[in-house]
Amino acid sequence: xxxxxxxxxxxxxxxxxxxxxxxxxxxxxxxxxxxxxxxxxxxxxxxxxxxxxxxxxxxxxxxxxxxxxxxxxxxxxxxxxxxxxxxxxxxxxxxxxxxxxxxxxxxxxxxxxxxxxxxxxxxxxxxxxxxxxxxxxxxxxxxxxxxxxxxxxxxxxxxxxxxxxxxxxxxxxxxxxxxxxxxxxxxxxxxxxxxxxxxxxxxxxxxxxxxxx
Amino acid sequence: xxxxxxxxxxxxxxxxxxxxxxxxxxxxxxxxxxxxxxxxxxxxxxxxxxxxxxxxxxxxxxxxxxxxxxxxxxxxxxxxxxxxxxxxxxxxxxxxxxxxxxxxxxxxxxxxxxxxxxxxxxxxxxxxxxxxxxxxxxxxxxxxxxxxxxxxxxxxxxxxxxxxxxxxxxxxxxxxxxxxxxxxxxxxxxxxxxxxxxxxxxxxxxxxxxxxx
DNA sequence: CCAAAAGTGTTACAAGTACACCCATGA
DNA sequence: TCATGGGTGTACTTGTAACACTTTTGG
Numbered sequence: 498x499x500x501x502x503x504x505x506x507x508x509x510x511x512x513x514x515x516x517x518x519x520x521x522x523x524x525x526x527x528x529x530x531x532x533x534x535x536x537x538x539x540x541x542x543x544x545x546x547x548x549x550x551x552x553x554x555x556x557x558x559x560x561x562x563x564x565x566x567x568x569x570x571x572x573x574x575x576x577x578x579x580x581x582x583x584x585x586x587x588x589x590x591x592x593x594x595x596x597x598x599x600x601x602x603x604x605x606x607x608x609x610x611x612x613x614x615x616x617x618x619x620x621x622x623x624x625x626x627x628x629x630x631x632x633x634x635x636x637x638x639x640x641x642x643x644x645x646x647x648x649x650x651x652x653x654x655x656x657x658x659x660x661x662x663x664x665x666x667x668x669x670x671x672x673x674x675x676x677x678x679x680x681x682x683x684x685x686x687x688x689x690x691x692x693x694x695x696x697x698x699x700x701x702x703x704x705x706x707x708x709x710x
Numbered sequence: 711x712x713x714x715x716x717x718x719x720x721x722x723x724x725x726x727x728x729x730x731x732x733x734x735x736x737x738x739x740x741x742x743x744x745x746x747x748x749x750x751x752x753x754x755x756x757x758x759x760x761x762x763x764x765x766x767x768x769x770x771x772x773x774x775x776x777x778x779x780x781x782x783x784x785x786x787x788x789x790x791x792x793x794x795x796x797x798x799x800x801x802x803x804x805x806x807x808x809x810x811x812x813x814x815x816x817x818x819x820x821x822x823x824x825x826x827x828x829x830x831x832x833x834x835x836x837x838x839x840x841x842x843x844x845x846x847x848x849x850x851x852x853x854x855x856x857x858x859x860x861x862x863x864x865x866x867x868x869x870x871x872x873x874x875x876x877x878x879x880x881x882x883x884x885x886x887x888x889x890x891x892x893x894x895x896x897x898x899x900x901x902x903x904x905x906x907x908x909x910x911x912x913x914x915x916x917x918x919x920x921x922x923x
Numbered sequence: 924c925c926a927a928a929a930g931t932g933t934t935a936c937a938a939g940t941a942c943a944c945c946c947a948t949g950a
Numbered sequence: 951t952c953a954t955g956g957g958t959g960t961a962c963t964t965g966t967a968a969c970a971c972t973t974t975t976g977g
Binding site: 871872873889890893894912913914915916917918 | 953954955956957958959
Protein backbone atom coordinates (compact mmCIF):
# COMPACT_ATOMS: atom_id res chain seq x y z
CA UNK A 498 0.00 0.00 0.00
CA UNK A 499 1.21 3.48 -0.90
CA UNK A 500 0.83 6.56 1.28
CA UNK A 501 -2.67 6.96 -0.08
CA UNK A 502 -4.22 3.52 -0.19
CA UNK A 503 -7.18 4.82 -2.18
CA UNK A 504 -4.93 5.37 -5.19
CA UNK A 505 -3.98 1.73 -5.50
CA UNK A 506 -7.26 0.44 -6.92
CA UNK A 507 -9.29 0.89 -10.06
CA UNK A 508 -12.49 2.63 -9.16
CA UNK A 509 -16.01 1.89 -10.32
CA UNK A 510 -18.17 4.72 -11.54
CA UNK A 511 -20.99 5.71 -9.21
CA UNK A 512 -24.37 6.75 -10.55
CA UNK A 513 -27.69 7.83 -9.11
CA UNK A 514 -30.88 6.46 -10.64
CA UNK A 515 -34.23 7.98 -9.92
CA UNK A 516 -37.57 6.17 -9.62
CA UNK A 517 -40.03 9.03 -9.78
CA UNK A 518 -43.51 7.70 -9.11
CA UNK A 519 -47.02 9.04 -9.08
CA UNK A 520 -50.54 7.62 -8.89
CA UNK A 521 -52.96 8.51 -11.70
CA UNK A 522 -56.41 7.08 -12.37
CA UNK A 523 -55.90 3.93 -10.40
CA UNK A 524 -52.46 3.19 -11.84
CA UNK A 525 -48.99 3.57 -10.41
CA UNK A 526 -46.70 5.36 -12.87
CA UNK A 527 -42.94 5.77 -13.20
CA UNK A 528 -41.16 8.49 -15.08
CA UNK A 529 -38.91 7.05 -17.81
CA UNK A 530 -36.66 8.70 -20.30
CA UNK A 531 -35.90 7.86 -23.91
CA UNK A 532 -32.41 6.44 -24.37
CA UNK A 533 -30.37 6.46 -27.60
CA UNK A 534 -29.64 2.71 -27.53
CA UNK A 535 -32.02 1.06 -25.14
CA UNK A 536 -35.59 2.16 -25.58
CA UNK A 537 -36.37 3.56 -22.14
CA UNK A 538 -34.46 3.97 -18.87
CA UNK A 539 -34.83 5.66 -15.51
CA UNK A 540 -33.49 9.21 -15.29
CA UNK A 541 -30.03 9.06 -13.79
CA UNK A 542 -26.45 10.14 -14.07
CA UNK A 543 -22.99 9.88 -12.63
CA UNK A 544 -22.12 11.25 -9.20
CA UNK A 545 -19.52 13.98 -9.69
CA UNK A 546 -16.43 13.90 -7.54
CA UNK A 547 -17.41 17.08 -5.66
CA UNK A 548 -21.08 16.21 -5.23
CA UNK A 549 -22.83 14.43 -2.39
CA UNK A 550 -25.36 11.75 -3.36
CA UNK A 551 -28.13 14.16 -2.40
CA UNK A 552 -26.60 16.81 -4.66
CA UNK A 553 -26.69 14.38 -7.55
CA UNK A 554 -30.28 13.46 -6.79
CA UNK A 555 -31.27 17.12 -6.72
CA UNK A 556 -29.51 17.66 -10.05
CA UNK A 557 -31.26 14.67 -11.61
CA UNK A 558 -34.62 15.80 -10.27
CA UNK A 559 -34.16 19.29 -11.69
CA UNK A 560 -32.40 18.61 -14.99
CA UNK A 561 -33.49 15.15 -16.04
CA UNK A 562 -36.91 14.80 -14.46
CA UNK A 563 -37.74 18.53 -14.38
CA UNK A 564 -39.30 18.09 -10.91
CA UNK A 565 -37.07 20.08 -8.56
CA UNK A 566 -37.82 19.82 -4.87
CA UNK A 567 -39.85 16.62 -5.02
CA UNK A 568 -39.97 14.30 -2.01
CA UNK A 569 -37.11 11.83 -2.29
CA UNK A 570 -35.63 8.98 -0.25
CA UNK A 571 -32.77 6.58 -0.79
CA UNK A 572 -33.97 3.19 -2.03
CA UNK A 573 -31.14 0.69 -2.47
CA UNK A 574 -27.68 0.41 -4.00
CA UNK A 575 -27.19 -1.92 -6.96
CA UNK A 576 -23.72 -3.24 -7.65
CA UNK A 577 -23.85 -6.18 -10.07
CA UNK A 578 -20.79 -6.40 -12.31
CA UNK A 579 -22.62 -6.40 -15.63
CA UNK A 580 -25.43 -3.97 -14.95
CA UNK A 581 -24.00 -1.39 -17.37
CA UNK A 582 -22.38 -2.58 -20.62
CA UNK A 583 -20.13 0.48 -20.73
CA UNK A 584 -18.21 -0.51 -17.63
CA UNK A 585 -18.46 -1.02 -13.91
CA UNK A 586 -21.14 1.29 -12.55
CA UNK A 587 -22.55 1.09 -9.04
CA UNK A 588 -25.92 2.77 -8.84
CA UNK A 589 -27.45 4.32 -5.75
CA UNK A 590 -31.18 4.34 -6.49
CA UNK A 591 -33.56 6.90 -4.99
CA UNK A 592 -37.31 7.05 -5.28
CA UNK A 593 -39.26 10.27 -5.58
CA UNK A 594 -42.99 10.93 -5.16
CA UNK A 595 -44.90 13.69 -6.92
CA UNK A 596 -48.61 14.58 -7.08
CA UNK A 597 -50.15 13.58 -10.40
CA UNK A 598 -51.19 17.13 -11.37
CA UNK A 599 -47.69 18.42 -11.06
CA UNK A 600 -46.12 15.76 -13.22
CA UNK A 601 -48.81 16.06 -15.86
CA UNK A 602 -48.18 19.80 -16.14
CA UNK A 603 -44.44 19.23 -16.58
CA UNK A 604 -44.93 16.49 -19.14
CA UNK A 605 -47.17 18.68 -21.27
CA UNK A 606 -43.92 20.32 -22.44
CA UNK A 607 -42.70 16.74 -22.85
CA UNK A 608 -40.43 15.28 -25.43
CA UNK A 609 -38.19 12.44 -24.27
CA UNK A 610 -39.99 11.78 -20.98
CA UNK A 611 -43.08 9.71 -20.38
CA UNK A 612 -44.92 7.84 -17.65
CA UNK A 613 -44.79 4.07 -17.73
CA UNK A 614 -47.38 2.02 -15.85
CA UNK A 615 -46.36 -0.30 -13.02
CA UNK A 616 -48.57 -3.18 -11.95
CA UNK A 617 -47.55 -5.85 -9.48
CA UNK A 618 -44.08 -4.32 -9.46
CA UNK A 619 -43.64 -4.87 -13.18
CA UNK A 620 -43.25 -2.04 -15.64
CA UNK A 621 -45.32 -2.20 -18.83
CA UNK A 622 -42.46 -0.64 -20.80
CA UNK A 623 -39.32 -2.81 -20.68
CA UNK A 624 -36.43 -0.76 -19.34
CA UNK A 625 -32.71 -0.93 -20.05
CA UNK A 626 -29.90 -1.90 -17.68
CA UNK A 627 -31.32 -3.44 -14.47
CA UNK A 628 -33.95 -0.72 -14.22
CA UNK A 629 -36.90 -3.08 -14.23
CA UNK A 630 -35.50 -4.60 -11.07
CA UNK A 631 -35.00 -1.16 -9.52
CA UNK A 632 -38.60 -0.23 -10.27
CA UNK A 633 -39.78 -3.45 -8.67
CA UNK A 634 -37.88 -2.72 -5.47
CA UNK A 635 -39.24 0.83 -5.44
CA UNK A 636 -42.84 -0.31 -5.85
CA UNK A 637 -42.43 -2.81 -3.03
CA UNK A 638 -40.88 -0.24 -0.73
CA UNK A 639 -43.64 2.25 -1.45
CA UNK A 640 -46.35 -0.30 -0.70
CA UNK A 641 -44.65 -1.35 2.53
CA UNK A 642 -44.27 2.25 3.71
CA UNK A 643 -47.94 3.10 3.29
CA UNK A 644 -48.77 1.12 6.41
CA UNK A 645 -46.64 2.99 8.90
CA UNK A 646 -45.84 6.39 7.40
CA UNK A 647 -47.69 9.35 5.90
CA UNK A 648 -45.82 8.89 2.64
CA UNK A 649 -49.01 8.69 0.57
CA UNK A 650 -49.56 12.41 1.15
CA UNK A 651 -46.59 13.11 -1.11
CA UNK A 652 -48.68 11.83 -4.00
CA UNK A 653 -51.49 14.33 -3.39
CA UNK A 654 -51.79 18.12 -3.65
CA UNK A 655 -51.74 20.28 -0.51
CA UNK A 656 -55.49 19.80 -0.01
CA UNK A 657 -57.27 16.59 -0.88
CA UNK A 658 -60.35 14.56 -0.04
CA UNK A 659 -60.29 11.35 1.94
CA UNK A 660 -61.61 9.59 -1.18
CA UNK A 661 -58.53 10.78 -3.12
CA UNK A 662 -56.27 9.46 -0.36
CA UNK A 663 -58.08 6.14 -0.40
CA UNK A 664 -57.61 5.95 -4.17
CA UNK A 665 -53.87 6.30 -3.66
CA UNK A 666 -53.84 3.45 -1.16
CA UNK A 667 -55.99 1.21 -3.34
CA UNK A 668 -53.83 1.92 -6.38
CA UNK A 669 -50.53 1.16 -4.72
CA UNK A 670 -51.69 -1.85 -2.72
CA UNK A 671 -53.93 -3.23 -5.49
CA UNK A 672 -56.79 -3.85 -3.07
CA UNK A 673 -60.26 -2.49 -2.38
CA UNK A 674 -60.56 -0.91 1.05
CA UNK A 675 -63.67 -0.34 3.13
CA UNK A 676 -64.56 3.34 3.28
CA UNK A 677 -65.59 3.71 6.95
CA UNK A 678 -62.58 1.80 8.26
CA UNK A 679 -60.22 3.74 6.04
CA UNK A 680 -61.63 7.12 7.11
CA UNK A 681 -61.34 6.38 10.81
CA UNK A 682 -57.90 4.85 10.59
CA UNK A 683 -56.50 7.84 8.73
CA UNK A 684 -58.13 10.40 11.00
CA UNK A 685 -57.04 8.54 14.14
CA UNK A 686 -53.45 8.48 13.00
CA UNK A 687 -53.20 12.25 13.35
CA UNK A 688 -51.44 12.84 10.03
CA UNK A 689 -54.38 14.88 8.74
CA UNK A 690 -56.13 18.11 9.67
CA UNK A 691 -59.48 19.18 8.28
CA UNK A 692 -59.40 22.51 6.48
CA UNK A 693 -63.11 23.30 6.75
CA UNK A 694 -63.15 23.76 2.98
CA UNK A 695 -65.00 21.46 0.63
CA UNK A 696 -64.59 20.07 -2.83
CA UNK A 697 -67.73 20.89 -4.74
CA UNK A 698 -68.79 20.10 -8.29
CA UNK A 699 -69.93 16.47 -8.14
CA UNK A 700 -73.58 15.42 -8.26
CA UNK A 701 -73.41 14.50 -4.60
CA UNK A 702 -72.59 15.81 -1.17
CA UNK A 703 -69.35 17.85 -1.17
CA UNK A 704 -66.27 16.14 0.28
CA UNK A 705 -64.27 17.88 2.96
CA UNK A 706 -60.71 18.84 2.06
CA UNK A 707 -57.91 17.76 4.37
CA UNK A 708 -54.27 18.80 4.63
CA UNK A 709 -51.20 17.35 6.32
CA UNK A 710 -51.15 17.92 10.05
CA UNK B 711 -18.55 13.34 -24.29
CA UNK B 712 -16.15 10.75 -25.64
CA UNK B 713 -17.16 7.36 -26.97
CA UNK B 714 -17.17 6.08 -23.41
CA UNK B 715 -18.83 8.72 -21.28
CA UNK B 716 -17.79 6.94 -18.09
CA UNK B 717 -14.15 7.85 -18.75
CA UNK B 718 -14.80 11.57 -18.69
CA UNK B 719 -15.23 11.96 -14.94
CA UNK B 720 -13.10 11.52 -11.85
CA UNK B 721 -14.46 8.63 -9.89
CA UNK B 722 -15.01 8.36 -6.17
CA UNK B 723 -13.77 5.28 -4.34
CA UNK B 724 -16.48 2.90 -3.18
CA UNK B 725 -16.21 1.08 0.12
CA UNK B 726 -18.30 -1.36 2.09
CA UNK B 727 -18.60 -0.86 5.84
CA UNK B 728 -19.94 -3.58 8.08
CA UNK B 729 -22.04 -3.13 11.21
CA UNK B 730 -21.81 -6.55 12.79
CA UNK B 731 -24.14 -6.67 15.76
CA UNK B 732 -24.99 -9.11 18.49
CA UNK B 733 -26.95 -9.07 21.74
CA UNK B 734 -25.12 -10.08 24.92
CA UNK B 735 -26.30 -9.81 28.52
CA UNK B 736 -28.93 -7.20 27.85
CA UNK B 737 -26.67 -5.03 25.72
CA UNK B 738 -26.49 -4.50 21.97
CA UNK B 739 -22.90 -4.81 20.75
CA UNK B 740 -21.08 -3.82 17.57
CA UNK B 741 -17.86 -5.28 16.29
CA UNK B 742 -15.18 -2.60 15.92
CA UNK B 743 -11.63 -2.78 14.74
CA UNK B 744 -8.53 -0.95 15.92
CA UNK B 745 -7.33 1.63 13.43
CA UNK B 746 -3.77 3.03 13.14
CA UNK B 747 -4.85 6.68 13.30
CA UNK B 748 -8.37 6.86 14.62
CA UNK B 749 -8.93 4.71 17.68
CA UNK B 750 -11.70 2.42 16.44
CA UNK B 751 -13.68 2.00 13.23
CA UNK B 752 -16.12 -0.42 11.63
CA UNK B 753 -14.60 -3.26 9.62
CA UNK B 754 -14.67 -2.25 5.98
CA UNK B 755 -12.74 -1.94 2.77
CA UNK B 756 -12.81 -0.84 -0.83
CA UNK B 757 -14.97 -2.55 -3.42
CA UNK B 758 -12.67 -4.04 -6.03
CA UNK B 759 -13.42 -3.38 -9.67
CA UNK B 760 -14.30 -7.00 -10.36
CA UNK B 761 -16.32 -7.59 -7.19
CA UNK B 762 -20.03 -7.19 -6.58
CA UNK B 763 -21.04 -5.41 -3.39
CA UNK B 764 -22.05 -8.76 -1.94
CA UNK B 765 -18.63 -10.17 -2.81
CA UNK B 766 -17.01 -7.36 -0.90
CA UNK B 767 -19.29 -7.90 2.06
CA UNK B 768 -18.44 -11.61 2.09
CA UNK B 769 -14.75 -10.76 1.97
CA UNK B 770 -15.08 -8.29 4.85
CA UNK B 771 -17.06 -10.78 6.87
CA UNK B 772 -14.48 -13.49 6.38
CA UNK B 773 -11.22 -11.53 6.51
CA UNK B 774 -11.90 -8.50 8.68
CA UNK B 775 -14.65 -9.71 10.99
CA UNK B 776 -13.72 -13.41 10.87
CA UNK B 777 -17.43 -14.31 10.74
CA UNK B 778 -17.96 -15.88 7.31
CA UNK B 779 -21.51 -16.69 6.33
CA UNK B 780 -23.24 -14.46 8.84
CA UNK B 781 -26.67 -13.05 8.07
CA UNK B 782 -26.24 -9.74 6.26
CA UNK B 783 -28.46 -7.08 4.66
CA UNK B 784 -27.77 -3.79 2.96
CA UNK B 785 -28.30 -0.84 5.29
CA UNK B 786 -27.74 2.51 3.57
CA UNK B 787 -25.26 4.29 1.37
CA UNK B 788 -23.33 7.23 2.79
CA UNK B 789 -21.90 9.79 0.40
CA UNK B 790 -20.89 12.96 2.27
CA UNK B 791 -17.90 14.69 0.70
CA UNK B 792 -15.71 14.79 3.78
CA UNK B 793 -16.50 11.47 5.38
CA UNK B 794 -12.99 10.14 4.68
CA UNK B 795 -10.00 12.49 5.01
CA UNK B 796 -8.00 10.49 2.45
CA UNK B 797 -10.35 11.37 -0.39
CA UNK B 798 -13.80 10.93 -1.78
CA UNK B 799 -15.18 7.61 -0.56
CA UNK B 800 -18.79 6.54 -0.91
CA UNK B 801 -19.62 3.81 1.54
CA UNK B 802 -22.30 1.19 1.11
CA UNK B 803 -23.04 0.05 4.66
CA UNK B 804 -24.31 -3.44 5.48
CA UNK B 805 -25.40 -4.79 8.81
CA UNK B 806 -24.73 -8.35 9.94
CA UNK B 807 -26.23 -10.33 12.82
CA UNK B 808 -24.47 -13.11 14.68
CA UNK B 809 -25.39 -15.16 17.77
CA UNK B 810 -23.45 -14.04 20.82
CA UNK B 811 -21.75 -17.40 21.42
CA UNK B 812 -20.29 -17.48 17.97
CA UNK B 813 -18.78 -14.02 18.16
CA UNK B 814 -17.39 -14.63 21.61
CA UNK B 815 -15.61 -17.75 20.41
CA UNK B 816 -14.05 -15.87 17.51
CA UNK B 817 -12.98 -12.96 19.68
CA UNK B 818 -11.22 -15.25 22.12
CA UNK B 819 -8.46 -15.36 19.51
CA UNK B 820 -8.89 -11.59 19.46
CA UNK B 821 -6.33 -8.94 18.90
CA UNK B 822 -7.48 -5.83 17.05
CA UNK B 823 -11.21 -6.58 17.26
CA UNK B 824 -13.58 -5.88 20.10
CA UNK B 825 -17.28 -5.42 20.85
CA UNK B 826 -18.45 -1.90 21.59
CA UNK B 827 -21.74 -1.32 23.40
CA UNK B 828 -24.59 0.53 21.74
CA UNK B 829 -27.31 2.17 23.79
CA UNK B 830 -30.02 4.39 22.35
CA UNK B 831 -28.24 4.18 19.02
CA UNK B 832 -25.06 5.67 20.45
CA UNK B 833 -21.79 3.75 20.63
CA UNK B 834 -19.86 3.89 23.91
CA UNK B 835 -16.56 3.87 22.00
CA UNK B 836 -16.27 6.92 19.71
CA UNK B 837 -15.65 5.73 16.16
CA UNK B 838 -13.72 7.31 13.31
CA UNK B 839 -15.07 8.65 10.00
CA UNK B 840 -18.89 8.85 10.11
CA UNK B 841 -19.13 5.41 11.66
CA UNK B 842 -21.04 6.57 14.73
CA UNK B 843 -23.77 7.74 12.40
CA UNK B 844 -23.73 4.44 10.52
CA UNK B 845 -24.09 2.51 13.77
CA UNK B 846 -27.03 4.69 14.76
CA UNK B 847 -28.83 3.97 11.50
CA UNK B 848 -28.12 0.26 11.88
CA UNK B 849 -29.50 0.15 15.43
CA UNK B 850 -32.64 1.96 14.32
CA UNK B 851 -33.15 -0.37 11.39
CA UNK B 852 -32.68 -3.43 13.55
CA UNK B 853 -35.23 -2.21 16.09
CA UNK B 854 -37.75 -1.38 13.37
CA UNK B 855 -37.36 -4.79 11.72
CA UNK B 856 -38.06 -6.74 14.92
CA UNK B 857 -41.74 -5.91 14.60
CA UNK B 858 -42.44 -7.42 11.24
CA UNK B 859 -39.67 -9.94 10.51
CA UNK B 860 -38.04 -12.95 12.15
CA UNK B 861 -34.69 -11.16 12.14
CA UNK B 862 -34.16 -11.62 15.88
CA UNK B 863 -33.59 -15.33 15.29
CA UNK B 864 -30.29 -14.44 13.61
CA UNK B 865 -29.02 -13.36 17.01
CA UNK B 866 -29.71 -16.74 18.62
CA UNK B 867 -28.28 -20.23 18.18
CA UNK B 868 -30.20 -22.88 16.26
CA UNK B 869 -32.17 -23.85 19.37
CA UNK B 870 -33.21 -21.35 21.98
CA UNK B 871 -35.77 -20.71 24.68
CA UNK B 872 -38.57 -18.19 24.42
CA UNK B 873 -36.99 -16.34 27.33
CA UNK B 874 -33.77 -15.94 25.31
CA UNK B 875 -35.77 -14.57 22.39
CA UNK B 876 -37.57 -12.16 24.67
CA UNK B 877 -34.21 -10.99 26.03
CA UNK B 878 -33.14 -10.15 22.50
CA UNK B 879 -36.27 -8.08 21.93
CA UNK B 880 -35.98 -6.30 25.25
CA UNK B 881 -32.32 -5.53 24.64
CA UNK B 882 -32.78 -4.07 21.19
CA UNK B 883 -35.98 -2.17 21.93
CA UNK B 884 -34.91 -1.05 25.41
CA UNK B 885 -38.27 -1.98 26.89
CA UNK B 886 -39.67 -4.57 29.28
CA UNK B 887 -42.20 -6.87 27.64
CA UNK B 888 -44.96 -8.91 29.24
CA UNK B 889 -44.10 -12.58 29.18
CA UNK B 890 -47.50 -14.14 28.31
CA UNK B 891 -48.19 -11.66 25.53
CA UNK B 892 -44.73 -12.12 24.08
CA UNK B 893 -44.98 -15.93 24.10
CA UNK B 894 -48.32 -15.98 22.33
CA UNK B 895 -47.38 -13.38 19.76
CA UNK B 896 -44.23 -15.24 18.79
CA UNK B 897 -45.91 -18.62 18.61
CA UNK B 898 -48.88 -17.24 16.63
CA UNK B 899 -46.56 -15.72 14.04
CA UNK B 900 -45.46 -19.16 12.91
CA UNK B 901 -41.76 -18.35 12.77
CA UNK B 902 -41.01 -20.93 15.45
CA UNK B 903 -41.33 -24.67 15.86
CA UNK B 904 -41.01 -26.47 19.15
CA UNK B 905 -38.28 -29.10 19.21
CA UNK B 906 -39.60 -31.15 22.13
CA UNK B 907 -36.21 -30.74 23.77
CA UNK B 908 -35.69 -28.75 26.95
CA UNK B 909 -33.04 -26.56 28.47
CA UNK B 910 -32.29 -27.96 31.88
CA UNK B 911 -29.91 -26.82 34.63
CA UNK B 912 -31.73 -23.93 36.30
CA UNK B 913 -33.37 -24.20 39.69
CA UNK B 914 -36.76 -24.08 38.06
CA UNK B 915 -38.95 -25.79 35.50
CA UNK B 916 -37.01 -26.56 32.29
CA UNK B 917 -37.67 -24.27 29.34
CA UNK B 918 -38.64 -25.74 26.01
CA UNK B 919 -36.23 -25.22 23.13
CA UNK B 920 -37.55 -23.78 19.90
CA UNK B 921 -36.06 -23.55 16.40
CA UNK B 922 -36.88 -21.53 13.29
CA UNK B 923 -39.88 -22.87 11.43
C1' DC C 924 -87.50 13.52 -6.17
C1' DC C 925 -83.82 10.58 -7.57
C1' DA C 926 -79.10 9.07 -8.14
C1' DA C 927 -74.64 9.39 -6.39
C1' DA C 928 -71.08 9.75 -3.33
C1' DA C 929 -69.90 11.79 1.40
C1' DG C 930 -70.01 10.81 5.94
C1' DT C 931 -71.74 8.49 10.64
C1' DG C 932 -73.44 5.00 14.13
C1' DT C 933 -73.82 0.25 15.78
C1' DT C 934 -72.41 -4.26 16.32
C1' DA C 935 -69.28 -8.04 16.11
C1' DC C 936 -64.95 -10.01 16.07
C1' DA C 937 -59.88 -10.22 16.67
C1' DA C 938 -55.61 -8.73 18.51
C1' DG C 939 -53.23 -7.29 22.32
C1' DT C 940 -52.74 -6.17 27.51
C1' DA C 941 -52.96 -7.20 32.54
C1' DC C 942 -52.95 -10.17 36.00
C1' DA C 943 -53.56 -14.25 38.50
C1' DC C 944 -52.35 -18.60 38.70
C1' DC C 945 -50.22 -23.37 38.07
C1' DC C 946 -45.96 -26.36 36.94
C1' DA C 947 -41.39 -28.50 37.29
C1' DT C 948 -37.04 -28.23 38.94
C1' DG C 949 -32.62 -27.67 42.25
C1' DA C 950 -31.25 -27.01 46.60
C1' DT D 951 -40.86 -27.55 51.00
C1' DC D 952 -39.39 -23.35 49.27
C1' DA D 953 -37.65 -20.17 45.88
C1' DT D 954 -37.30 -19.57 41.03
C1' DG D 955 -38.43 -18.96 36.56
C1' DG D 956 -41.29 -21.55 32.85
C1' DG D 957 -45.77 -21.77 31.15
C1' DT D 958 -51.19 -21.16 30.87
C1' DG D 959 -56.11 -19.40 31.55
C1' DT D 960 -59.28 -15.58 31.94
C1' DA D 961 -61.09 -11.07 31.92
C1' DC D 962 -60.56 -6.55 29.86
C1' DT D 963 -59.47 -3.15 26.46
C1' DT D 964 -58.45 -1.60 22.06
C1' DG D 965 -58.39 -1.74 17.09
C1' DT D 966 -60.48 -3.31 12.97
C1' DA D 967 -64.20 -5.09 9.89
C1' DA D 968 -69.10 -5.29 8.21
C1' DC D 969 -73.21 -3.22 7.42
C1' DA D 970 -76.91 -0.22 7.62
C1' DC D 971 -77.94 4.23 7.72
C1' DT D 972 -78.22 9.51 7.14
C1' DT D 973 -76.59 13.80 4.60
C1' DT D 974 -75.95 16.95 0.78
C1' DT D 975 -75.44 17.96 -3.63
C1' DG D 976 -76.65 18.17 -9.23
C1' DG D 977 -79.86 17.12 -12.52
